[in-house]
Amino acid sequence: VAHGYVTVGWNRQKRLYDLWAVGGVLAYLATFTLVSLRADARAAADTAVLRALGTCAFALLHVVLSIGPLARLDARFLPLLYNRRHLGVLTFLVALAHGTFVVLQYHALGVVNPLLHVLAGESPMGGVAGLPFQVLGVGALAILFLMAATSHDFWLANLGPATWKRLHMAVYLAWALAVLHVAAGYLQSETDALPAALAGLGVAWILVLHLAAGWRERALDRDLAARGNLKVGAGSGGFVDVCSVDEIEEGRARVATLAGERVAIFRHGGAISAVSNVCRHQNGPLGEGRVIDGCITCPWHGYQYRPEDGRSPPPFTEKVETYRVKLAGRRVLVDPHALAPGTRVEPARFEERSP
Amino acid sequence: VIRSLRARHRAIFVLLAVLVPAGYAAALLDRRAPPPASVWPGEGLPGASEGARRTVMWSQVELLTEIARGDDGALRVRALSWSEPAPPGLALYWSAVDPAGDLPDGARFVGALGPAAREFTLRDVAGGGWLVLYSLGHGETLGALALAEEG
Numbered sequence: 001v002a003h004g005y006v007t008v009g010w011n012r013q014k015r016l017y018d019l020w021a022v023g024g025v026l027a028y029l030a031t032f033t034l035v036s037l038r039a040d041a042r043a044a045a046d047t048a049v050l051r052a053l054g055t056c057a058f059a060l061l062h063v064v065l066s067i068g069p070l071a072r073l074d075a076r077f078l079p080l081l082y083n084r085r086h087l088g089v090l091t092f093l094v095a096l097a098h099g100t101f102v103v104l105q106y107h108a109l110g111v112v113n114p115l116l117h118v119l120a121g122e123s124p125m126g127g128v129a130g131l132p133f134q135v136l137g138v139g140a141l142a143i144l145f146l147m148a149a150t151s152h153d154f155w156l157a158n159l160g161p162a163t164w165k166r167l168h169m170a171v172y173l174a175w176a177l178a179v180l181h182v183a184a185g186y187l188q189s190e191t192d193a194l195p196a197a198l199a200g201l202g203v204a205w206i207l208v209l210h211l212a213a214g215w216r217e218r219a220l221d222r223d224l225a226a227r228g229n230l231k232v233g234a235g236s237g238g239f240v241d242v243c244s245v246d247e248i249e250e251g252r253a254r255v256a257t258l259a260g261e262r263v264a265i266f267r268h269g270g271a272i273s274a275v276s277n278v279c280r281h282q283n284g285p286l287g288e289g290r291v292i293d294g295c296i297t298c299p300w301h302g303y304q305y306r307p308e309d310g311r312s313p314p315p316f317t318e319k320v321e322t323y324r325v326k327l328a329g330r331r332v333l334v335d336p337h338a339l340a341p342g343t344r345v346e347p348a349r350f351e352e353r354s355p
Numbered sequence: 356v357i358r359s360l361r362a363r364h365r366a367i368f369v370l371l372a373v374l375v376p377a378g379y380a381a382a383l384l385d386r387r388a389p390p391p392a393s394v395w396p397g398e399g400l401p402g403a404s405e406g407a408r409r410t411v412m413w414s415q416v417e418l419l420t421e422i423a424r425g426d427d428g429a430l431r432v433r434a435l436s437w438s439e440p441a442p443p444g445l446a447l448y449w450s451a452v453d454p455a456g457d458l459p460d461g462a463r464f465v466g467a468l469g470p471a472a473r474e475f476t477l478r479d480v481a482g483g484g485w486l487v488l489y490s491l492g493h494g495e496t497l498g499a500l501a502l503a504e505e506g
Binding site: 165221 | 361363364369374
């Protein structure tokens with residue numbers, strides 16, 4: 001849970017995550033460079049490093065873009081999501097190193113200003129391959145810079161999660177530009193079929209993964225909405241019959257779509273509470289989290305909220321919307337109208353059945 | 356709010372699923388065959404001492420070359436030095452016709468000049484032709500050297 005401004009809230013997990021990421025990048029760069037030099041006696045070391053950096057940034061971008069949908073499709077990938085932003089910043093840094101090498105090697109020795117020369121986008125190729133691939137790369141790098149510069153919780157808190165998410169969707173444009181940059185640049189002079197095949201597989205992987213996750217979420221939304229809408233009982237005062245108490249595992253939640261938004265209904269110690277399914281931090285799915293130490297805990301980054309009022313425990317100040325809850329026998333009824341974030345709602349209590 | 360973001364994400368990827376593969380495929384289909392590479396001599400230039408050694412003033416780069424015709428008829432070119440700073444992406448081409456101005460169609464790529472790339476072998480150029488110095492970075496011809504004398 002955020003408190004005040006800190007550059008990076010380091011902990012053991014983050015250090016380990018970053019250590020693996022940086023170690024992996026260095027190992028890749030060394031391996032690619034050495035293999036390139038051994039495979040082609042004519043290859044110059046600076047060109048091998050340049051290509052190692054470019055392919056590394058391209059591969060890292062694919063990894064970063066895979067984590068989100070993978071975590072939606074399979075909870076076992078959630079640990080990768082924990083520090084994804086550091087991986088994004090690392091991607092930008094590797095891409096920046098690639099861009100710097102390119103400018104020094106191909107654009108810095110002429111009479112024209114090197115940066116202007118890059119933007120001039122000269123290409124000896126014609127037709128589609130005559131796309132100014134340098135400009136496409138500069139565009140992708142500029143977006144990655146914007147993502148990295150605004151990745152800190154400072155910007156998340158000031159812009160708000162929704163605006164921040166909208167802004168960071170620009171990474172998909174960066175990916176598209178990077179793919180075209182590679183296709184219209186590097187792959188034009190590469191006669192080996194393997195790089196083109198690998199890049200094509202990467203494109204297919206990202207598209208299939210995101211479309212599959214998107215469609216799964218849409219199907220889930222429709223299913224949850226249909227179940228919720230069908231169960232608005234007469235005489236229930238507008239409350240929606242969501243499920244039975246016995247269908248919710250202790251310390252866990254059942255998610256329902258009410259009035260178009262997902263609501264997480266938690267069972268905790270003989271009581272039922274309902275809060276928004278959306279974490280204030282990065283819009284993580286609270287309903288997929290657990291109640292730990294009496295607090296609902298987001299599965300993405302561990303942000304915590306009290307079930308009865310949706311507020312983070314002091315000294316933290318985050319709060320989410322709450323919903324009124326009541327029981328009809330062992331049926332859980334939820335008012336679909338959200339209350340203001342942090343509004344206290346008395347939990348609906350029930351008798352625990354002896355096993 | 357989250358639902359609208361999810362809908363936007365779906366719409367973006369439907370669009371990308373059409374545009375990105377189309378752009379990728381178009382770029383690959385438009386690829387041109389790479390220029391034939393020169394044969395890289397592993398050792399020095401056999402018979403180089405018998406060849407002409409001359410300093411050639413290109414338009415922007417003072418390129419010192421050593422050119423010799425080997426016993427097998429192949430023309431061997433060694434770039435001894437060139438003035439710095441030089442335009443980026445220095446490359447040598449061989450052309451059968453006088454490359455007045457732009458790089459002629461059908462010019463044959465000999466090799467790129469660099470710290471580790473200084474020696475090249477040209478085969479099947481018995482008729483002479485021109486050695487062309489070209490800047491890949493600037494996309495311009497820097498000069499040409501008639502090879503008739505070495506033929």
